[in-house]
Amino acid sequence: MNCLAFAAALGALPLAAAAQAPIITTPGAPPALPLVAPFSTAANGAPPAPWRLITLPKLPRHTRYEVAAVDGVRALKMESDGGYANLLHPLAADTGATPALRWRWRVDAHPAGADLTRKSGDDVPARLCVLFDLPLDWLAAGDRLKVRLGRLLFDRDLPAASICYVWDARLPAGTWLANAYTDRVQMLVLRSAASGHAEGTWQSESRDLRADFARAFAHEAQAAAGRPVKIAAIGVAADADNTGGRALAWIGDVALGAGAQ
Numbered sequence: 001m002n003c004l005a006f007a008a009a010l011g012a013l014p015l016a017a018a019a020q021a022p023i024i025t026t027p028g029a030p031p032a033l034p035l036v037a038p039f040s041t042a043a044n045g046a047p048p049a050p051w052r053l054i055t056l057p058k059l060p061r062h063t064r065y066e067v068a069a070v071d072g073v074r075a076l077k078m079e080s081d082g083g084y085a086n087l088l089h090p091l092a093a094d095t096g097a098t099p100a101l102r103w104r105w106r107v108d109a110h111p112a113g114a115d116l117t118r119k120s121g122d123d124v125p126a127r128l129c130v131l132f133d134l135p136l137d138w139l140a141a142g143d144r145l146k147v148r149l150g151r152l153l154f155d156r157d158l159p160a161a162s163i164c165y166v167w168d169a170r171l172p173a174g175t176w177l178a179n180a181y182t183d184r185v186q187m188l189v190l191r192s193a194a195s196g197h198a199e200g201t202w203q204s205e206s207r208d209l210r211a212d213f214a215r216a217f218a219h220e221a222q223a224a225a226g227r228p229v230k231i232a233a234i235g236v237a238a239d240a241d242n243t244g245g246r247a248l249a250w251i252g253d254v255a256l257g258a259g260a261q
Helices: 003-012 141-153 209-216 218-224
Strands: 052-054 064-070 073-081 086-094 100-109 124-133 161-168 176-178 185-192 203-208 230-239 246-251 255-257
Touching (some): 073 230, 100 124, 124 246, 161 209, 185 203, 185 209, 209 218, 230 246
Parallel strands (some): 161 185
Antiparallel strands (some): 052 086, 064 073, 086 230, 100 203, 100 246, 124 161, 124 230, 176 185
């Protein structure tokens, strides 16, 4: 399923009510709670709030998400058998205060026939997306029209820009490309079987969202003139509905913070 549907699903969440604002601490105070609810703290198999499952009812099969133990740690299991669904976490954050994004993940099964360059092959075993809330006057005229049309057809809260970090089978790691359905979703292949990243191995990621946003959306970054970019949500997904294959992946706790650690 395409990333536009992923972004459109944002409107299914009452972001203003559900967003988890950054917590400010004072000297001597207890440690602040993490901005993104960690999967490892889930009391049972269900992902912790405010992570929420977003599905498309018209699809007969949905990706299954469950917190379980693997390699001695608790992580989110993402499994799809020809299905599609997303897990979305609303946020009240920005790239000024929290530009560093970190997580661990592993892939155990790639959907056969997946090809991110084609709509018919737009499936991945693991994807982590950052959905940005941009003023429309930061966008070029043509892109403003695209977003307005998308909000009219899909949902008024459709984000103006998203970056999706993916684990692919065919494209080399380091490849940037637009989603096959919309260039308002830019994808970066971080891990790939084509680059020797084997199934069943954990990989750790650390991304500078300011740098990635500037690379993915140069016009908007220039319009921002150094101002922070609002982050509306983070989402994770595995999908195999276009190919009808099977995808299996794990993702550990996702951390959004002030800088590299």
